[in-house]
Amino acid sequence: xxxxxxxFAGRILIVLLMLFFTSSAPLADEVxxxxxxxxxxxxxxxxxxxxxxxxxxxxxxGILETIDGLFDxxxxxxxxxxxxxxxxxxxAKRKEFSELFVERLKLSYLEKLDLYxxxxxxxxxxxxxxxxxxxxxxxxxxxxxxxxxxxxxxxxKKKGWMVYDVDVLGVSxxxxxxSQFSGVLKKDTMEQLLERMRSAGxxxx
Amino acid sequence: MLHPLIxxxxxxxxxxxxxxxxxSETETDEDFEDEEFDxxxxxxxENAEEEIFDPLSGYNSVMTEFNxxxxxxxxxxxxxxxxxxxxxxxRRGVKNFFHNLLFPIRFVNNALQxxxxxxxxxxxxxxxxxTVGIFGIWDPAKEWFGLEAHEEDFGQTLGYYGVGGGFHIxxxxxxxxxxxxxxxxxxxxxxxxxxxxxxxxYNFPKKEGEYLGLSRQTIQQTNLLMLKTVxxxxxxxxxxxxxxxxxxxxxxxxxxVYEQNRAKLIEE
Numbered sequence: 095x096x097x098x099x100x101x102f103a104g105r106i107l108i109v110l111l112m113l114f115f116t117s118s119a120p121l122a123d124e125v126x127x128x129x130x131x132x133x134x135x136x137x138x139x140x141x142x143x144x145x146x147x148x149x150x151x152x153x154x155x156g157i158l159e160t161i162d163g164l165f166d167x168x169x170x171x172x173x174x175x176x177x178x179x180x181x182x183x184x185x186a187k188r189k190e191f192s193e194l195f196v197e198r199l200k201l202s203y204l205e206k207l208d209l210y211x212x213x214x215x216x217x218x219x220x221x222x223x224x225x226x227x228x229x230x231x232x233x234x235x236x237x238x239x240x241x242x243x244x245x246x247x248x249x250x251k252k253k254g255w256m257v258y259d260v261d262v263l264g265v266s267x268x269x270x271x272x273s274q275f276s277g278v279l280k281k282d283t284m285e286q287l288l289e290r291m292r293s294a295g296x297x298x299x
Numbered sequence: 300m301l302h303p304l305i306x307x308x309x310x311x312x313x314x315x316x317x318x319x320x321x322x323s324e325t326e327t328d329e330d331f332e333d334e335e336f337d338x339x340x341x342x343x344x345e346n347a348e349e350e351i352f353d354p355l356s357g358y359n360s361v362m363t364e365f366n367x368x369x370x371x372x373x374x375x376x377x378x379x380x381x382x383x384x385x386x387x388x389x390r391r392g393v394k395n396f397f398h399n400l401l402f403p404i405r406f407v408n409n410a411l412q413x414x415x416x417x418x419x420x421x422x423x424x425x426x427x428x429x430t431v432g433i434f435g436i437w438d439p440a441k442e443w444f445g446l447e448a449h450e451e452d453f454g455q456t457l458g459y460y461g462v463g464g465g466f467h468i469x470x471x472x473x474x475x476x477x478x479x480x481x482x483x484x485x486x487x488x489x490x491x492x493x494x495x496x497x498x499x500x501y502n503f504p505k506k507e508g509e510y511l512g513l514s515r516q517t518i519q520q521t522n523l524l525m526l527k528t529v530x531x532x533x534x535x536x537x538x539x540x541x542x543x544x545x546x547x548x549x550x551x552x553x554x555x556v557y558e559q560n561r562a563k564l565i566e567e
Contacts, residue, residue: 136447152524176344209541226339238391248340248447258340261563263560263563264559264562264566266559266566269559270545270556270559271545273555274548274552275353277548278547290547294320
Protein backbone atom coordinates (compact mmCIF):
# COMPACT_ATOMS: atom_id res chain seq x y z
CA UNK A 95 0.00 0.00 0.00
CA UNK A 96 2.78 2.36 0.94
CA UNK A 97 4.59 1.66 -2.31
CA UNK A 98 1.40 2.34 -4.14
CA UNK A 99 0.98 5.71 -2.54
CA UNK A 100 4.53 6.68 -3.32
CA UNK A 101 3.98 5.71 -6.88
CA PHE A 102 0.86 7.78 -6.99
CA ALA A 103 2.54 10.81 -5.47
CA GLY A 104 5.35 10.46 -7.96
CA ARG A 105 2.90 10.50 -10.83
CA ILE A 106 1.21 13.58 -9.51
CA LEU A 107 4.55 15.25 -9.25
CA ILE A 108 5.37 14.38 -12.84
CA VAL A 109 2.01 15.65 -14.04
CA LEU A 110 2.46 18.86 -12.08
CA LEU A 111 5.95 19.32 -13.45
CA MET A 112 4.69 18.77 -16.95
CA LEU A 113 1.95 21.26 -16.42
CA PHE A 114 4.43 23.72 -15.06
CA PHE A 115 6.77 23.40 -18.01
CA THR A 116 4.13 23.38 -20.66
CA SER A 117 2.52 26.49 -19.25
CA SER A 118 5.65 28.50 -18.54
CA ALA A 119 7.81 27.64 -21.54
CA PRO A 120 5.52 29.16 -24.18
CA LEU A 121 5.10 32.15 -21.91
CA ALA A 122 8.81 32.86 -21.89
CA ASP A 123 8.86 32.36 -25.64
CA GLU A 124 6.04 34.81 -26.05
CA VAL A 125 7.86 37.46 -24.06
CA UNK A 126 10.91 36.91 -26.25
CA UNK A 127 8.77 37.26 -29.32
CA UNK A 128 7.28 40.50 -28.08
CA UNK A 129 10.74 41.85 -27.44
CA UNK A 130 11.83 40.80 -30.93
CA UNK A 131 8.75 42.38 -32.49
CA UNK A 132 9.29 45.66 -30.66
CA UNK A 133 12.94 45.66 -31.64
CA UNK A 134 12.04 45.01 -35.24
CA UNK A 135 9.62 47.94 -35.35
CA UNK A 136 12.03 50.26 -33.57
CA UNK A 137 14.79 49.29 -36.01
CA UNK A 138 12.52 49.95 -38.98
CA UNK A 139 11.74 53.45 -37.63
CA UNK A 140 15.44 54.17 -37.03
CA UNK A 141 16.34 52.99 -40.51
CA UNK A 142 13.67 55.22 -42.02
CA UNK A 143 15.03 58.17 -40.02
CA UNK A 144 18.57 57.47 -41.18
CA UNK A 145 17.63 56.95 -44.82
CA UNK A 146 18.73 60.11 -46.59
CA UNK A 147 17.06 59.18 -49.88
CA UNK A 148 13.59 59.61 -48.39
CA UNK A 149 11.78 62.94 -48.35
CA UNK A 150 10.34 64.26 -45.10
CA UNK A 151 6.85 63.20 -46.10
CA UNK A 152 7.93 59.74 -47.14
CA UNK A 153 9.62 59.33 -43.78
CA UNK A 154 6.49 60.37 -41.94
CA UNK A 155 4.32 57.99 -43.90
CA GLY A 156 6.74 55.13 -43.45
CA ILE A 157 7.00 55.69 -39.71
CA LEU A 158 3.26 56.01 -39.19
CA GLU A 159 2.68 52.83 -41.15
CA THR A 160 5.22 51.01 -39.01
CA ILE A 161 3.85 52.10 -35.68
CA ASP A 162 0.18 51.76 -36.62
CA GLY A 163 0.30 48.04 -36.11
CA LEU A 164 2.20 48.40 -32.85
CA PHE A 165 0.26 51.11 -31.03
CA ASP A 166 -3.37 50.76 -30.03
CA UNK A 167 -4.11 54.43 -30.46
CA UNK A 168 -7.84 54.28 -29.85
CA UNK A 169 -7.31 52.51 -26.54
CA UNK A 170 -4.77 55.18 -25.59
CA UNK A 171 -7.39 57.80 -26.33
CA UNK A 172 -9.93 56.12 -24.06
CA UNK A 173 -7.48 55.57 -21.24
CA UNK A 174 -6.27 59.14 -21.47
CA UNK A 175 -9.73 60.54 -21.11
CA UNK A 176 -10.52 58.15 -18.28
CA UNK A 177 -13.54 56.02 -17.56
CA UNK A 178 -15.84 58.65 -16.13
CA UNK A 179 -15.52 61.17 -18.94
CA UNK A 180 -15.52 58.55 -21.66
CA UNK A 181 -18.72 57.04 -20.40
CA UNK A 182 -20.44 60.39 -20.30
CA UNK A 183 -19.90 60.95 -24.02
CA UNK A 184 -22.17 60.09 -26.90
CA UNK A 185 -20.91 57.71 -29.54
CA ALA A 186 -20.25 60.49 -32.04
CA LYS A 187 -18.36 62.56 -29.49
CA ARG A 188 -16.25 59.59 -28.47
CA LYS A 189 -15.32 59.08 -32.05
CA GLU A 190 -14.44 62.71 -32.54
CA PHE A 191 -12.40 62.86 -29.36
CA SER A 192 -10.57 59.71 -30.30
CA GLU A 193 -9.71 60.98 -33.77
CA LEU A 194 -8.51 64.34 -32.51
CA PHE A 195 -6.46 62.75 -29.77
CA VAL A 196 -4.84 60.16 -32.00
CA GLU A 197 -4.00 62.86 -34.50
CA ARG A 198 -2.36 64.86 -31.76
CA LEU A 199 -0.45 61.89 -30.40
CA LYS A 200 0.92 60.95 -33.81
CA LEU A 201 1.93 64.50 -34.56
CA SER A 202 3.68 64.81 -31.22
CA TYR A 203 5.51 61.54 -31.82
CA LEU A 204 6.68 62.64 -35.26
CA GLU A 205 7.84 65.99 -33.94
CA LYS A 206 9.88 64.25 -31.28
CA LEU A 207 11.56 62.23 -33.98
CA ASP A 208 12.50 65.49 -35.71
CA LEU A 209 15.05 65.96 -32.93
CA TYR A 210 16.63 62.65 -33.82
CA UNK A 211 20.29 62.94 -34.71
CA UNK A 212 22.63 60.10 -33.98
CA UNK A 213 21.02 58.38 -31.02
CA UNK A 214 21.12 54.67 -30.74
CA UNK A 215 18.10 52.78 -29.49
CA UNK A 216 18.93 49.77 -27.39
CA UNK A 217 16.11 47.33 -26.82
CA UNK A 218 16.79 45.78 -23.43
CA UNK A 219 14.78 43.10 -21.67
CA UNK A 220 11.08 42.43 -21.87
CA UNK A 221 9.22 41.31 -18.79
CA UNK A 222 5.74 40.08 -18.12
CA UNK A 223 4.20 42.24 -15.44
CA UNK A 224 0.92 40.35 -15.28
CA UNK A 225 -1.07 37.94 -17.34
CA UNK A 226 -1.86 40.17 -20.27
CA UNK A 227 0.84 42.79 -19.88
CA UNK A 228 4.42 42.93 -21.04
CA UNK A 229 6.86 45.80 -20.65
CA UNK A 230 9.74 46.26 -23.06
CA UNK A 231 12.62 48.29 -21.68
CA UNK A 232 14.51 50.41 -24.20
CA UNK A 233 17.21 53.04 -23.94
CA UNK A 234 17.78 56.04 -26.11
CA UNK A 235 21.56 56.39 -25.96
CA UNK A 236 23.14 59.74 -26.78
CA UNK A 237 26.70 60.98 -26.43
CA UNK A 238 26.15 62.17 -22.87
CA UNK A 239 23.42 60.05 -21.37
CA UNK A 240 20.85 57.38 -21.86
CA UNK A 241 17.14 57.89 -21.51
CA UNK A 242 14.92 55.08 -20.40
CA UNK A 243 11.78 54.37 -22.40
CA UNK A 244 9.36 51.60 -21.50
CA UNK A 245 6.82 50.34 -23.99
CA UNK A 246 3.83 48.80 -22.26
CA UNK A 247 1.97 46.21 -24.27
CA UNK A 248 -1.17 44.18 -23.72
CA UNK A 249 -2.56 41.19 -25.51
CA UNK A 250 -5.33 41.86 -27.97
CA LYS A 251 -7.48 39.08 -29.27
CA LYS A 252 -6.90 39.43 -32.97
CA LYS A 253 -3.96 41.73 -33.53
CA GLY A 254 -1.51 40.23 -31.07
CA TRP A 255 0.38 42.39 -28.64
CA MET A 256 -0.03 46.15 -28.86
CA VAL A 257 1.33 49.16 -27.04
CA TYR A 258 -1.13 51.01 -24.80
CA ASP A 259 1.28 53.35 -23.01
CA VAL A 260 4.87 54.56 -23.09
CA ASP A 261 6.93 55.67 -20.10
CA VAL A 262 9.64 58.19 -20.91
CA LEU A 263 11.98 58.68 -17.95
CA GLY A 264 9.25 57.43 -15.68
CA VAL A 265 6.66 59.77 -17.15
CA SER A 266 3.67 57.92 -18.53
CA UNK A 267 2.10 59.49 -21.59
CA UNK A 268 -1.37 58.21 -20.76
CA UNK A 269 -1.12 59.24 -17.11
CA UNK A 270 -0.01 62.73 -18.05
CA UNK A 271 -2.91 63.18 -20.46
CA UNK A 272 -5.32 61.74 -17.92
CA SER A 273 -4.51 64.30 -15.27
CA GLN A 274 -4.55 67.08 -17.81
CA PHE A 275 -7.93 66.15 -19.23
CA SER A 276 -9.45 65.73 -15.81
CA GLY A 277 -8.02 69.11 -14.77
CA VAL A 278 -9.40 70.84 -17.85
CA LEU A 279 -12.79 69.17 -17.50
CA LYS A 280 -13.16 70.46 -13.96
CA LYS A 281 -13.37 73.99 -15.35
CA ASP A 282 -14.49 73.54 -18.94
CA THR A 283 -17.11 71.46 -20.68
CA MET A 284 -16.27 68.59 -22.98
CA GLU A 285 -17.40 70.73 -25.90
CA GLN A 286 -14.86 73.42 -24.99
CA LEU A 287 -12.12 70.80 -24.74
CA LEU A 288 -13.01 69.37 -28.14
CA GLU A 289 -13.04 72.88 -29.57
CA ARG A 290 -9.52 73.46 -28.26
CA MET A 291 -8.30 70.20 -29.69
CA ARG A 292 -9.91 70.99 -33.05
CA SER A 293 -8.16 74.33 -33.33
CA ALA A 294 -4.86 72.85 -32.17
CA GLY A 295 -5.19 70.23 -34.90
CA UNK A 296 -5.64 72.90 -37.52
CA UNK A 297 -2.56 74.72 -36.31
CA UNK A 298 -0.54 71.57 -36.50
CA UNK A 299 -1.63 70.67 -40.01
CA MET B 300 -25.15 47.55 -34.40
CA LEU B 301 -25.47 46.77 -30.76
CA HIS B 302 -22.46 45.28 -29.12
CA PRO B 303 -23.15 41.74 -27.90
CA LEU B 304 -22.01 42.69 -24.43
CA ILE B 305 -24.47 45.51 -24.05
CA UNK B 306 -27.45 43.41 -24.98
CA UNK B 307 -26.71 41.23 -21.99
CA UNK B 308 -26.67 43.24 -18.77
CA UNK B 309 -25.17 40.35 -16.81
CA UNK B 310 -22.11 40.08 -18.96
CA UNK B 311 -21.82 43.83 -19.22
CA UNK B 312 -21.07 43.82 -15.52
CA UNK B 313 -18.21 41.45 -16.06
CA UNK B 314 -14.73 42.77 -16.23
CA UNK B 315 -13.00 39.81 -17.77
CA UNK B 316 -9.94 40.51 -19.88
CA UNK B 317 -11.59 38.78 -22.82
CA UNK B 318 -14.39 41.28 -23.04
CA UNK B 319 -11.87 44.06 -22.87
CA UNK B 320 -9.85 42.73 -25.71
CA UNK B 321 -12.84 42.36 -27.91
CA UNK B 322 -13.59 46.00 -27.50
CA SER B 323 -10.17 47.41 -28.05
CA GLU B 324 -8.75 45.36 -30.84
CA THR B 325 -10.11 47.23 -33.82
CA GLU B 326 -11.09 50.75 -34.66
CA THR B 327 -14.58 49.88 -35.63
CA ASP B 328 -17.68 51.67 -34.46
CA GLU B 329 -17.90 49.24 -31.60
CA ASP B 330 -15.04 51.06 -29.99
CA PHE B 331 -17.21 54.06 -29.48
CA GLU B 332 -20.39 52.25 -28.73
CA ASP B 333 -19.35 50.16 -25.80
CA GLU B 334 -20.54 50.98 -22.36
CA GLU B 335 -17.96 48.71 -20.88
CA PHE B 336 -14.73 50.25 -19.77
CA ASP B 337 -11.62 48.30 -19.05
CA UNK B 338 -11.16 48.29 -15.31
CA UNK B 339 -7.97 46.30 -15.57
CA UNK B 340 -6.41 49.26 -17.32
CA UNK B 341 -8.19 51.76 -15.16
CA UNK B 342 -6.41 50.37 -12.09
CA UNK B 343 -3.01 50.84 -13.65
CA UNK B 344 -3.36 54.57 -13.74
CA GLU B 345 -3.90 57.00 -10.94
CA ASN B 346 -7.40 58.02 -10.27
CA ALA B 347 -7.65 61.28 -12.12
CA GLU B 348 -10.58 62.37 -10.01
CA GLU B 349 -8.50 62.56 -6.89
CA GLU B 350 -7.70 66.11 -5.99
CA ILE B 351 -3.98 66.86 -5.93
CA PHE B 352 -3.01 68.98 -2.96
CA ASP B 353 -1.77 72.09 -4.69
CA PRO B 354 -2.25 75.15 -2.46
CA LEU B 355 0.10 77.29 -4.57
CA SER B 356 -1.52 76.47 -7.91
CA GLY B 357 -2.33 80.12 -8.61
CA TYR B 358 1.20 81.33 -7.96
CA ASN B 359 2.63 78.25 -9.67
CA SER B 360 0.73 78.90 -12.90
CA VAL B 361 1.97 82.48 -13.01
CA MET B 362 5.54 81.47 -12.25
CA THR B 363 5.37 78.76 -14.91
CA GLU B 364 4.33 81.38 -17.44
CA PHE B 365 7.18 83.60 -16.29
CA ASN B 366 9.75 80.82 -16.57
CA UNK B 367 8.35 79.82 -19.94
CA UNK B 368 8.67 83.38 -21.20
CA UNK B 369 12.18 83.62 -19.80
CA UNK B 370 13.15 80.43 -21.55
CA UNK B 371 11.56 81.27 -24.87
CA UNK B 372 12.63 84.93 -25.10
CA UNK B 373 15.94 84.98 -23.23
CA UNK B 374 17.58 81.66 -22.50
CA UNK B 375 16.78 79.89 -25.74
CA UNK B 376 17.96 82.69 -28.08
CA UNK B 377 21.13 83.15 -26.01
CA UNK B 378 21.78 79.40 -26.01
CA UNK B 379 21.30 79.30 -29.78
CA UNK B 380 23.77 82.15 -30.27
CA UNK B 381 26.22 80.43 -27.96
CA UNK B 382 25.82 77.19 -29.88
CA UNK B 383 26.59 79.06 -33.08
CA UNK B 384 29.84 80.45 -31.65
CA UNK B 385 31.06 77.50 -29.62
CA UNK B 386 31.92 74.24 -31.36
CA UNK B 387 30.23 71.14 -30.09
CA UNK B 388 33.28 69.49 -28.46
CA UNK B 389 33.99 72.68 -26.51
CA ARG B 390 30.46 72.79 -25.16
CA ARG B 391 30.67 69.17 -24.14
CA GLY B 392 33.95 69.94 -22.41
CA VAL B 393 32.37 72.77 -20.43
CA LYS B 394 29.47 70.54 -19.50
CA ASN B 395 31.77 67.75 -18.37
CA PHE B 396 33.87 70.20 -16.37
CA PHE B 397 30.90 71.48 -14.35
CA HIS B 398 29.51 67.98 -14.02
CA ASN B 399 32.79 66.72 -12.60
CA LEU B 400 32.78 69.52 -10.03
CA LEU B 401 29.46 68.29 -8.70
CA PHE B 402 31.08 65.02 -7.65
CA PRO B 403 30.66 65.75 -3.90
CA ILE B 404 26.87 65.94 -4.26
CA ARG B 405 26.68 62.63 -6.08
CA PHE B 406 29.18 60.94 -3.79
CA VAL B 407 27.56 62.02 -0.54
CA ASN B 408 24.02 61.28 -1.67
CA ASN B 409 24.93 57.86 -3.04
CA ALA B 410 26.60 57.11 0.28
CA LEU B 411 23.61 58.40 2.27
CA GLN B 412 21.34 56.15 0.23
CA UNK B 413 23.53 53.18 1.12
CA UNK B 414 24.75 52.65 -2.41
CA UNK B 415 28.45 52.02 -1.71
CA UNK B 416 29.21 50.64 -5.17
CA UNK B 417 27.77 53.70 -6.87
CA UNK B 418 29.58 55.99 -4.44
CA UNK B 419 32.83 54.12 -5.12
CA UNK B 420 32.32 54.41 -8.87
CA UNK B 421 31.74 58.12 -8.46
CA UNK B 422 35.00 58.34 -6.54
CA UNK B 423 36.89 56.55 -9.30
CA UNK B 424 35.22 58.71 -11.91
CA UNK B 425 36.29 61.85 -10.09
CA UNK B 426 39.89 60.70 -9.73
CA UNK B 427 40.19 59.53 -13.33
CA UNK B 428 38.38 62.44 -14.93
CA UNK B 429 40.10 65.13 -12.85
CA THR B 430 43.53 63.85 -13.84
CA VAL B 431 43.49 61.90 -17.10
CA GLY B 432 40.40 63.81 -18.19
CA ILE B 433 42.15 67.14 -17.52
CA PHE B 434 40.01 68.83 -14.84
CA GLY B 435 37.02 66.85 -15.97
CA ILE B 436 36.84 68.24 -19.49
CA TRP B 437 36.80 64.73 -20.87
CA ASP B 438 35.10 61.68 -19.52
CA PRO B 439 37.63 58.84 -19.90
CA ALA B 440 36.08 57.11 -16.89
CA LYS B 441 33.03 56.38 -19.00
CA GLU B 442 34.69 56.01 -22.38
CA TRP B 443 37.60 53.80 -21.34
CA PHE B 444 36.44 52.17 -18.15
CA GLY B 445 32.70 52.12 -18.66
CA LEU B 446 32.02 53.88 -15.37
CA GLU B 447 28.73 55.74 -15.61
CA ALA B 448 27.74 58.65 -13.41
CA HIS B 449 25.13 58.00 -10.74
CA GLU B 450 23.05 61.11 -10.40
CA GLU B 451 21.67 61.52 -6.90
CA ASP B 452 20.69 64.65 -5.03
CA PHE B 453 19.53 65.37 -1.50
CA GLY B 454 15.88 65.43 -2.51
CA GLN B 455 16.27 61.87 -3.76
CA THR B 456 18.06 60.93 -0.53
CA LEU B 457 15.13 62.22 1.51
CA GLY B 458 12.75 60.42 -0.83
CA TYR B 459 14.77 57.25 -0.32
CA TYR B 460 14.06 57.51 3.41
CA GLY B 461 10.37 57.96 2.77
CA VAL B 462 10.02 61.73 2.85
CA GLY B 463 7.18 62.73 0.55
CA GLY B 464 7.46 65.58 -1.91
CA GLY B 465 4.95 67.85 -0.25
CA PHE B 466 3.10 70.31 -2.41
CA HIS B 467 4.44 71.53 -5.71
CA ILE B 468 6.34 74.80 -5.95
CA UNK B 469 7.55 76.41 -9.15
CA UNK B 470 10.77 78.28 -8.47
CA UNK B 471 11.75 81.36 -10.43
CA UNK B 472 14.25 80.43 -13.19
CA UNK B 473 14.82 76.96 -11.74
CA UNK B 474 11.39 75.65 -12.64
CA UNK B 475 9.30 72.85 -11.11
CA UNK B 476 10.10 71.72 -7.59
CA UNK B 477 8.31 70.73 -4.43
CA UNK B 478 8.69 71.37 -0.74
CA UNK B 479 11.15 68.55 -0.19
CA UNK B 480 13.27 69.23 -3.24
CA UNK B 481 13.32 72.97 -2.62
CA UNK B 482 14.79 72.60 0.87
CA UNK B 483 17.16 69.98 -0.50
CA UNK B 484 18.73 72.57 -2.75
CA UNK B 485 20.45 74.06 0.28
CA UNK B 486 22.53 71.06 1.43
CA UNK B 487 23.41 70.29 -2.19
CA UNK B 488 24.47 73.88 -2.74
CA UNK B 489 26.91 73.57 0.15
CA UNK B 490 28.67 70.90 -1.86
CA UNK B 491 28.77 72.82 -5.14
CA UNK B 492 32.26 74.32 -5.64
CA UNK B 493 30.82 77.15 -7.72
CA UNK B 494 29.51 78.69 -4.49
CA UNK B 495 33.01 78.71 -3.07
CA UNK B 496 34.56 80.82 -5.80
CA UNK B 497 36.82 83.18 -3.96
CA UNK B 498 37.05 86.86 -4.28
CA UNK B 499 40.34 87.32 -6.05
CA UNK B 500 41.62 90.62 -7.35
CA TYR B 501 42.74 89.21 -10.69
CA ASN B 502 39.32 87.78 -11.42
CA PHE B 503 36.85 89.63 -13.60
CA PRO B 504 35.49 92.30 -12.94
CA LYS B 505 38.25 94.51 -11.74
CA LYS B 506 36.66 96.85 -9.22
CA GLU B 507 34.51 96.02 -6.24
CA GLY B 508 30.92 97.24 -6.61
CA GLU B 509 31.38 98.33 -10.20
CA TYR B 510 28.25 96.57 -11.44
CA LEU B 511 24.94 97.39 -9.77
CA GLY B 512 26.72 97.62 -6.44
CA LEU B 513 27.15 93.84 -6.34
CA SER B 514 30.14 92.30 -4.70
CA ARG B 515 32.78 90.88 -6.99
CA GLN B 516 32.18 87.44 -5.60
CA THR B 517 28.47 87.52 -6.38
CA ILE B 518 29.18 88.62 -9.92
CA GLN B 519 31.78 85.94 -10.43
CA GLN B 520 29.42 83.28 -9.14
CA THR B 521 26.60 84.59 -11.31
CA ASN B 522 28.84 84.55 -14.36
CA LEU B 523 29.75 80.95 -13.74
CA LEU B 524 26.12 79.99 -13.20
CA MET B 525 25.14 81.77 -16.40
CA LEU B 526 27.85 80.00 -18.37
CA LYS B 527 26.82 76.69 -16.88
CA THR B 528 23.15 77.26 -17.67
CA VAL B 529 23.59 78.58 -21.20
CA UNK B 530 26.05 75.80 -21.98
CA UNK B 531 23.66 73.16 -20.68
CA UNK B 532 20.74 74.56 -22.67
CA UNK B 533 22.84 74.80 -25.83
CA UNK B 534 23.15 71.02 -25.74
CA UNK B 535 19.40 70.41 -25.60
CA UNK B 536 17.90 73.05 -27.83
CA UNK B 537 14.40 72.26 -29.03
CA UNK B 538 13.70 69.67 -26.36
CA UNK B 539 11.62 71.92 -24.13
CA UNK B 540 9.50 73.17 -27.04
CA UNK B 541 8.99 69.60 -28.07
CA UNK B 542 7.95 68.50 -24.61
CA UNK B 543 5.59 71.44 -24.35
CA UNK B 544 3.61 70.20 -27.35
CA UNK B 545 2.13 67.44 -25.20
CA UNK B 546 0.71 70.03 -22.84
CA UNK B 547 -2.92 71.00 -22.91
CA UNK B 548 -2.26 73.36 -20.04
CA UNK B 549 1.34 74.13 -19.32
CA UNK B 550 1.46 74.29 -15.53
CA UNK B 551 -0.37 71.05 -14.62
CA UNK B 552 1.50 69.29 -17.41
CA UNK B 553 4.97 70.33 -16.25
CA UNK B 554 4.00 69.61 -12.65
CA UNK B 555 2.97 66.04 -13.48
CA VAL B 556 6.01 65.42 -15.62
CA TYR B 557 8.25 66.64 -12.80
CA GLU B 558 6.56 64.65 -10.05
CA GLN B 559 6.38 61.43 -12.08
CA ASN B 560 10.02 61.76 -13.07
CA ARG B 561 11.14 62.41 -9.49
CA ALA B 562 9.18 59.42 -8.24
CA LYS B 563 10.98 57.28 -10.78
CA LEU B 564 14.41 58.65 -9.86
CA ILE B 565 13.79 58.05 -6.17
CA GLU B 566 12.57 54.52 -6.85
CA GLU B 567 15.93 53.77 -8.44
